[in-house]
Amino acid sequence: MSLTVLQPGEGAITGQHLLTSTPETVRWGWLPNAAATPCLTVNSGDTVTIDTLSHEGILDDQGRDPVGFLGGYGIKAAEVTRDAKEIAASAIPNGTDDGPHVVTGPIAVAGARPGDVLKIDVLELLPRTPYGFVSSRHGYGALPGELPEGPSNVWQFCEVGFDGGRMVSWMAAADGRRACFPLDPFLGLMGVAPATSDPVHSVAPGDFGGNIDIKWAQVGTALYLPVSVDGALFYTGDPHYAQGNGEVALTALEASLRATVRLSVLSGPRVAAAVGTLRTPVVETASHWIPTGLDVSLDEAMRNCVRNAITFLVERFGFDRSTAMAYLSAAGDFEVSQVVDAVKGVHCMIRKSDFAQWV
Missing domain, CATH: 3.10.28.20 (Acetamidase/Formamidase-like domains)
Incomplete structure (x- = not known):
């Protein structure tokens, strides 16, 4: 069994709606706010398939050239997703003051009103590439000033495969022996628009969700977020193949995912039954x-x-x-x-x- 590149919109689409990542449907480093225009409007309970895009391989400090950057790791141009090439080549700015994340959306959910809760059921997460990266950049992570050592940022390239039917990746020691670890994909960034017209940076999470990076938000789970604007304006990004609690290096194993989610509006007693009076993110697993x-x-x-x-x-x-x-x-x-x-x-x-x- 092997993984192949899943190009945007190709292959099986299990959701009722499809949203791909294009220069018209993404924000790079910023989240939708109350003034954002929806890319798509769906009914409560509808399912949406979203081709999310990892930022690793397209950022300015990687040359904003995914074919060239990934080619340095032996990845052929045909194994680079078209949306990575398109967004890297677009006029969307992404500099040092912007967040790194490619944020897809927003999606308006008909009938959602402030005071409601949006329930996001994660139905399917499919890998789009057989590779990903863990990044360690100077001035960031749990040990800024200590790691990375040396003058350069460090990008740990990880191949992805299968071991006994389980999706895994590997990291090698100096003597060639490899640690093999399991992959459990999830979306690091899922959120709803906060009630502000001010720009909202993609890095810091909040009560609206955003870049919460909770590793347990895997297939079969639900995320509950408080609605602050009409339509909720759901968005997602920062896809991961694996993450340890803490995410200490700066990133987890970052790679693009095809995500299918169900978006449901909870109102009144259904809000109380799910999360009570909490107006902060809550995850529910089995x-x-x-x-x-x-x-x-x-x-x-x-x-x-x-x-x-x-x-x-x-x-x-x-x-x-x-x-x-x-x-x-x-x-x-x-x-x-x-x-x-x-x-x-x-x-x-x-x-x-x-x-x-x-x-």
Whole structure:
């Protein structure tokens, strides 16, 4: 079994709608705001297939020439996606003041209003290339000033393949032996437009979602985001093949994905049943509820996550706040989502099996 390049719009499209990444449908380094014009309008409950594009290989510090840059790693021009070539060659600016992310959208969802919640069900994530990159750039990451060593930024090229039917990649030691690690694709950036007409940078996540980089938002999960503008204006980008909690190098294993999602508007009692009064991102998997906390300070992000997890338990299960705090200390797992996006993230893993009497 091997992976081949999935060009935009080619092959099986499982969603009711298709949105590809073109100079007309993306923002490079910036998020849609309240004044953004939708690329597509869908009904609540519709499914959309989105060909997302990784920024790695097209950025200015990589020559803004994906054929030339990737060719240095043995990738043939035919193995470079057409949307990477098109967007790199476009007039869209992307300099040092812009974020790196290619953000596709927004998609308006008919009937969404402020106060509602947009539920994003992740139905399918297909790799678009048999390769990706982990980046370490000077002045960024968990150890700025220490790594990367030497004068150059470091791009770790990773081939992608299969081992026993599992999608994997490898990294080699100096003696040639290789660590083999599993891949679990997810979209690092999913969000709705915040209620502002000011420019919104793509790097820092917020209550609107954006670049939250939560590795558990894989196929079969749902992300809940508070709607702040009519239509919600959903967007996505920053596709990953794999990420460790923390994302310490600066990026995870970055590579383009074909994503199919279902966009559903929750209103009134359905909001209360899903997330209560929380107006911050919440992820739900088959096994866990995952409230989040964000702040420029990792300590405060942790405190915000604890507060949000307490609120979730109090409103969903009728705990008092002290019992909720005790439960989280005994049984909740707090993980660092990422420390590299200016606004840092912490998420809490709450096991659904612990609440079998409520289900």
